[in-house]
Amino acid sequence: MNYNSDKGKNDDHDMHLADKRQRIINGAITVFACKGFYKAKIEEIAAQAGVGKGTVYEYFSSKKELFQEMFLYIEEKYEEMFQQELSLVDTFYAKLQKMFEVTIRFLERHKEMARILLAGYPPVSEDIQRVLLEKNQLKLEEISKILEEAIGRQEIRPVDTFAAAQVILGALFFVGGQILFAGTENKKKFDYDEQAQEVIDILLKGFLYP
Amino acid sequence: MNYNSDKGKNDDHDMHLADKRQRIINGAITVFACKGFYKAKIEEIAAQAGVGKGTVYEYFSSKKELFQEMFLYIEEKYEEMFQQELSLVDTFYAKLQKMFEVTIRFLERHKEMARILLAGYPPVSEDIQRVLLEKNQLKLEEISKILEEAIGRQEIRPVDTFAAAQVILGALFFVGGQILFAGTENKKKFDYDEQAQEVIDILLKGFLYP
Amino acid sequence: MNYNSDKGKNDDHDMHLADKRQRIINGAITVFACKGFYKAKIEEIAAQAGVGKGTVYEYFSSKKELFQEMFLYIEEKYEEMFQQELSLVDTFYAKLQKMFEVTIRFLERHKEMARILLAGYPPVSEDIQRVLLEKNQLKLEEISKILEEAIGRQEIRPVDTFAAAQVILGALFFVGGQILFAGTENKKKFDYDEQAQEVIDILLKGFLYP
Amino acid sequence: MNYNSDKGKNDDHDMHLADKRQRIINGAITVFACKGFYKAKIEEIAAQAGVGKGTVYEYFSSKKELFQEMFLYIEEKYEEMFQQELSLVDTFYAKLQKMFEVTIRFLERHKEMARILLAGYPPVSEDIQRVLLEKNQLKLEEISKILEEAIGRQEIRPVDTFAAAQVILGALFFVGGQILFAGTENKKKFDYDEQAQEVIDILLKGFLYP
DNA sequence: TATGAATGAGAATTCATTCAT
DNA sequence: TATGAATGAATTCTCATTCAT
DSSP, rough: OOOOOOTTTOOOOHHHHHHHHHHHHHHHHHHHHHHHHHHHHHHHHHHHHHHHHHHHHOOSHHHHHHHHHHHHHHHHHHHHHHHHHTTOOSHHHHHHHHHHHHHHHHHHHHHHHHHHHHOOOOOOOHHHHHHHHOOOHHHHHHHHHHHHHHHTTEEEEEEEEHHHHHHHHHHHHHHHHHIITTTTTTOOOOOOHHHHHHHHHHHHSSOOOO | OOOOOOOOOOTTTOOOOOHHHHHHHHHHHHHHHHHHHHHOHHHHHHHHHHHHHHHHHHHOSSSHHHHHHHHHHHHHHHHHHHHHHTTTEEEHHHHHHHHHHHHHHHHHHHHHHHHHHHOSSSOOOOOOHHHHHHHHHHHHHHHHHHHHHHHTTTOOOOOOOOHHHHHHHHHHHHHHHHIIIITOOSSSOOOHHHHHHHHHHHHHOSSSSS | OOOOTTTOOOHHHHHHHHHHHHHHHHHHHHHHHHHHHHHOOOOHHHHHTTOOOHHHHOOOOHHHHHHHHHHHHHHHHHHHHHHHHHOOSSSSHHHHHHHHHHHHHHHEEEEHHHHHHOOOOSSSHHHHHHHHHHHOOOOOHHHHHHHHHHHHHTTSSSOOOHHHHHHHHHHHHHHHIIIIIISSSSSSSHHHHHHHHHHHHHHHHHHSOO | OOOOOOOOOOHHHHHHHHHHHHHHHHHHHHHHHHHHHHHHHHHHHHHHHSSOHHHHHHSSSSSSHHHHHHHOOOOOOOHHHHHHHHOOOSOOOOOOOHHHHHHHHHHHHHHHHHHHHOOOOOOOOOOOHHHHHHHHHHHHHHHHHHHHHHHHHTSSSSOHHHHHHHHHHHHHHHHHIIIIITTTTTTSSHHHHHHHHHHHHHHOOOOOOO
C-alpha cells in the first residue's frame, strides 16, 4: 500500500490512480466537513467522488483510515502554505501579518474541514491525536524561533518566547474560530483582515500605556 | 461495575426526582466526556447514573437532548464561576489573572468535557451550535466591557476592545487547549498558572519595546 | 452472560427467558440445518423463532456463537439419549442394537443438523472443533468399555477393543450417513432398522466361515 | 506442490490452456482445503495459481463451478487409485487390505480436501450432492461385487452383501475420519496401517467366539 | 487471451428508543 | 414511576464478477 509520491510522471496509469485516490480524498473533505465523521456515509463520499462504494475500499482500508489520510492531507497543505509564505518576508511584523493572512485564507477555504480538525474528536485514534499534538507543538516551536530571531534583531523586546508563541497561536486560532463558527451564519462576514490588523496591533503594543 | 453507593438523601419525592435527573446528567458528563457523543451508549450512562435505561427517557426525550442539557449545564457552571470570581476583584490586571485562573481551574476539572464542547461537532445541531456562538459572543462582550472600563479608568491604553477581547479569549482558549490536549499525555504537566502569568505579561506589554 | 441452568423454577420470568433462548436455538436448528452456516441468515433464524433480529443478539453475541451453542445443544441431546438407552439393557447384543436404534432415531429427527456436524466445517473455530473430537473420543472409549465388559463376561471373544469400537462407530456413522444423504432423496426410504440388523449380524459374526 | 508431470501433449496452444486450467485447479485444492469454500477467496486461488483474478473466469464460470470441478477431479483421482490398486490383488483379504491402504494413503495426501468432501456442505448444491451420493452408491456396489465374488469363491460366508459393504465402507470412512480429524492434532500420529489391520481382523472374524 | 481496477449487492451487527409490566 | 427486554433501521465492509484495456 505505498503510493508513489513521484507524481512527475504523467503516463495514463499513474495519473489514473492518483486521480481516483485524490478524487476520493476530495469527496471525503466535502462530506466529512459537512456531516462530521459519524454522520458521513462512505456511500455518499463515493458518490461525491464519482466512484463506486467498493472503490473507496480499494484505496483506503476503512472509513477511519480514509478520515485520517484526508486529515493528514489537509494538515500538510496548511503547513506548506504557512512555511512558504512566511519565508517570503523578513521582518517580524511582516511575518506576523503573514501568519494571520495565511491562516485566514486557509480557513476560509477549508472552513468546514477545520472544524473537525479542531474537534480532535473523531476516532482519529491515538496515532492521529498524537500527530495533531505534535503539529501544534511544532508550530509553537516554529513561532518561538521566529520570535527569537526577532529578539536577536532587536525588533521586539525579550519575552518568554514560548508563552508569546502561545499568545500568537491563540490569537490566530481564535480569529480563525471566528471564521469557523461565526461563518456558519454568514450574516455579517466582516473583514477578517482588518480585524486581524487590530489584533496584531494589540499583540505588538500590549494593553498598557507605553 | 458497582454503582450508587450514596443513596443518602432524604426528601423522598422531589429530592428523588431532582436527584435522578442530576445523577443522569452526571453520568452523561462522565461518559460523553470519555467516549465522545457517538461512542457513548445510553445504557452506560444509565448504569453510571445507577438508573435503568428506560428511566433516562423519563427525563430526556433523546440522547441528543440529554447531550444538550448536559452541555448547557456545564456552560452555565463555567459562566457562573467566571462572573462570580471576576466580580471579586477590581483592577484590570487582577481580572485578567482571574480569567486565566478560573479557566484553568475549570478546564482541569472538566477537561474531557471541554474537548467535546470545543469540537462543536456532536450533533448539537444548529440549536446548540447557535447557543455556543452566542455564549462566545457574550463572553467577548463581557470582556469588551471589562476592557472599556479599564480604558475608562486609564488602566490601559485605548484599544479596539473587540479585537482585544478576541486576543484575550484566544489566549485563554489556547492556554486552555494546552491543558486539554497536552494533558492527555501527562508527561510534563507543567505549571499552567506560571505559564499564564507569562502570557498575561505579554498581553499587557506587547512585543515591542516601550 | 451466564444463563442459569437450574430450569427447575417455573416462575414467569425465567420461563420467558428460557423460552426465547430456546426458541432461537430451535430456529437456528431449522435454518442452519437447511441452509448450512454461511447461507443461513440471522434474520431468517429470528423470523423462524418469531423474534426480532436484534433479539438474537440479546442471547448470543454473534452468529458463530449461536451456531456453537446450537451445536452443543444437539450433541448433548444425542449423548443423553445414547447413555440413557444403553443403560436400560444388559447384554452386548442388546447394547449394540440400542446403539443403532438410538442413532437412527436421532438422525431421523436431526437429520439435517447432523450433516453440518459431520461436515465439521463451519467456522466452529478450534474450540468446538476440539469438542467434536473429544466427544468422538469419549464415544469410542464408552464403546470400548462396553466391549471390555462383554469380553469379561465372555459374551464376545477378546478383541482389540479400540479397533473394534472404531468398527462399530464407523458402522453406526455409515448407516447414519445413509440416512443423512440418501434421505435427501427420499425415493426408497427403506427400513433402516432392518438394515441395521444385518450390519449387526456381520459385526458379530464377521465375514469368515466359523 | 508439484503437479502434472505428465505433459505429454506438445501443441503449444492446448498445452498452455491445459496448463493454466490445471494450475487453477491445484490452487483451488490448496486454498479450498485450507479455508473451506466460503472463506476461500478467488483472488487467493488466482494468486496461488500464478494467474490473474480474471483468468480464473476464463476457465470456470463461477466460484461454485470451480469448486465442483476441483471436487470431481479429486474424486476421480481417488476412484482411479481405488480401482487400480484393487485389481492388482486377488483374494478378498488382500482386497480388503488394499481398500484400507489406498484410503489411508489418499487421505493422508488429501487430508484437508477430504474434510470438505465429507462435509458435503459447500454449495455443491444438488448437482454435486447427487454426484457424491452416486459415487458412494457406486463404491458400495463395487464392494458388494467384490464380496459376492468372495462368497462365490467361498472365501467368506454368505452375507447380505449390501449390509456388509456398508460395514466395510463405514470402517473405511471411520478410520479415515480418524486421520482427518485426529490428524489436526498431530499428537500421537499412530500407525494407521497397524490400526487398519486390527479393524480388518475384526471385520473378518466378528465379535463372537467361533 | 489475460488482467486487475471497479463495482454494488448483500449481511452481520449495533443501539436508540419503545412499551408492557 | 421505573425498568430492561425487544426491536429494526441503518451502516460498514466484503468479495464474486465484470469489462475495458
